[in-house]
Amino acid sequence: MVLSWTRRRGFHRTNKEKDQLSGSNVDTVDIVIPAHFRCPISLDLMKDPVTLSTGITYDRESIEKWIESGNQTCPVTNQVLKSFEQIPNHSIRKMIQDWCVKNQSYGIERIPTPRIPVSQYEVSEILSRITSQAQRGDDKRCQEMVGKIKTWGKESERNKRCIVDNGAGVVLANVFDLFSKISIEKYVGMLEEILGALTWMFPLGQEGISKLGSAGSLRCMVWFLNGKDLSARQNSGLVLKKLVCLNQFQVVDALVRIEGVFEAVVNMIRVPIGPTATKACFTTIFYMISFNERIKSKFVELGLVSLLLEILVDGEKDICEKALGLLDGICDCKEGKEMAKKNALTVPLMVKKILRVSDLASAISVSILWKLCDKEKKGEEGVLIEAIQVGAFQKVLVMLQVGCDESTKEKATELLKLLNIYRGRVECVQSSVEFKYLKKPF
Structure with missing residues (x-):
């Protein structure tokens, strides 16, 4: 089998010579x-x-x-x-x-001299030294060695696997927990370095999760979330998200007791660092609001409903799905539902997202509309009328025709019955003027 590079000769020629050459006469070289x-x-x-x-x-x-x-x-x-x-x-x-x-x-580029992959012995040796220096309280040496581990990890995926497989996550989680309990401000540099490494060291095992899920470690991560360093804020958000996904009840139970955590995660959405950090915070908040009703009310007070609706205006698919999931959960509480009803964007956005983003987004949008309309009392038919005006009846009907899961089908059917009561009393507004007050189409 012959493999080769084919490249047109690239010699410097005068404009006259170039004009004389035709495409069919240009030589090629097989390397x-x-x-x-x-x-x-x-x-x-x-x-x-x-x-x-x-x-x-x-x-x-x-x-x-x-x-x-x-x-x-x-x-x-x-x-x-x-x-x-x-x-x-x-x-x-x-x-x-x-x-x-x-x-x-x-056009052939020189192959760079490869770095020698890190060995199990080297990883075990440096982890042993980190543990020893941590016990002595030498944060500078610990930070230096954690930096070396991060450098190894950047060199190749193989190095990352070797580092993770030899228990680096557990060791770093122990050190992070140890120093965060002593003083966050004093050891901020080392703690930040460890946090950056931990983002790619999951799963950690039960011991590692226990150490990172401790009150001291969680308090340190919330401290970073409330800080000004963008990298530290993002790393904290990523680690928190992975923790709550692995050990939901215990981590969330400890997390919601930490002062400033609600403001910290909401601020991560209000002043976004990037899509990765935003989605990580969405996941963390989702598990938090699943804990109890009081937490949902707290997020409503902090303005999360309006933030989510603003994001939904022109958010990408993944962002939209997560934002809708959060809004759906918040609408389970009385305060969340009332705040959603008061916002002029809620109903038009929910209708617009049906059959627009994804099957999941359509199902959640129907669920939100159903929650807002399902228990409308007599004389409080505003949401139903507005939904009809922006085309909800037609959208939900089409959704039932194209097919959906049983839970969504049940909600969509009930929603159609409620909408049908007022359908003959109001006219459907054309979609071209539904969102004329918005800056971007969605």
């Missing part, structure tokens, strides 16, 4: 990759050649995927591997680099 430079598995040029005990050289990434898939033989010789050790083949790597440099004029 053939030498067979011994190609990985036997991927057939691509090797970037990090390593040799197995069988004497066959492969690209490190390809052979690692082969072994991690459960294979215990050499792909070329089919011999059972007595050792999985991969020895860097510096001779072949140097030859590949020289070949790349020689053919650089044809």
Whole structure:
């Protein structure tokens, strides 16, 4: 099999020479990759050649995927591997680099010298030193070594797996809990460094979750959420989200007792850092409002309903689905429902999102409308009339026709019955003027 690069000759020519050349006369050059430079598995040029005990050289990434898939033989010789050790083949790597440099004029880039992957021994050694220095209270040395772990992780996914598999998450969770209980302000640099590493070290195991879910650790994360450092705020949001997803009841129970947590997560939405942080806070709030009614009321007081509606105006799919899910949960409480009814955006937005974003968004939008209309008392038919005016009856009817799950179908049917009572009394407003007061279409 011949693999090659084809590139048009790129010599400097005068404008006159260029005018004389036609597209059909431009020469092409086929650069053939030498067979011994190609990985036997991927057939691509090797970037990090390593040799197995069988004497066959492969690209490190390809052979690692082969072994991690459960294979215990050499792909070329089919011999059972007595050792999985991969020895860097510096001779072949140097030859590949020289070949790349020689053919650089044809658009071939030089393969950079690969970094040697971190070993289990190195990870275990540095974790042992972090534990020892933490017990001595040396936060500067701890911060330095955590920074080294983060550097290893940035080099490759393989390094990340090696670090996580050797228990780094548990060790860092223990250190984070230890220093956060002593003084957040004093050890802020080290705590921030650990938090940045922990974002990619989940799952942590029961011990790690227990340490990060402690009152001291959670208080420290909320402190970072309320801070000015954007990176620390985002990392805190990501770690909190993963914690509540893994251990919902215990973590949320401890989290809601911390002063300032409600304001912190709402502010993360009000002044967004980025989509990742916003979605993480949505998830955290979702688990928090599932805890009890008092928490829902607290979020309503902080203006979460209006914030969610503003986000829904032009939010992307993932953001919309999560925002709708939160609004649906908040509408289960009396205060949330009343606040949603008072906001002029609520009904038009819910109708507009039906059959517009996704099946999930449509189902949640119907659920919200049903909650706002279901128990309308006589003389309080404002929501129903407004829903009809912006086309809710037609939208819900189409949704039933195209199909939906049983729970949504039941709510949609009840909603249609309620809307049908007033359908003949009001006219449907054209969609072209429904949202003329909004800045962006949605």
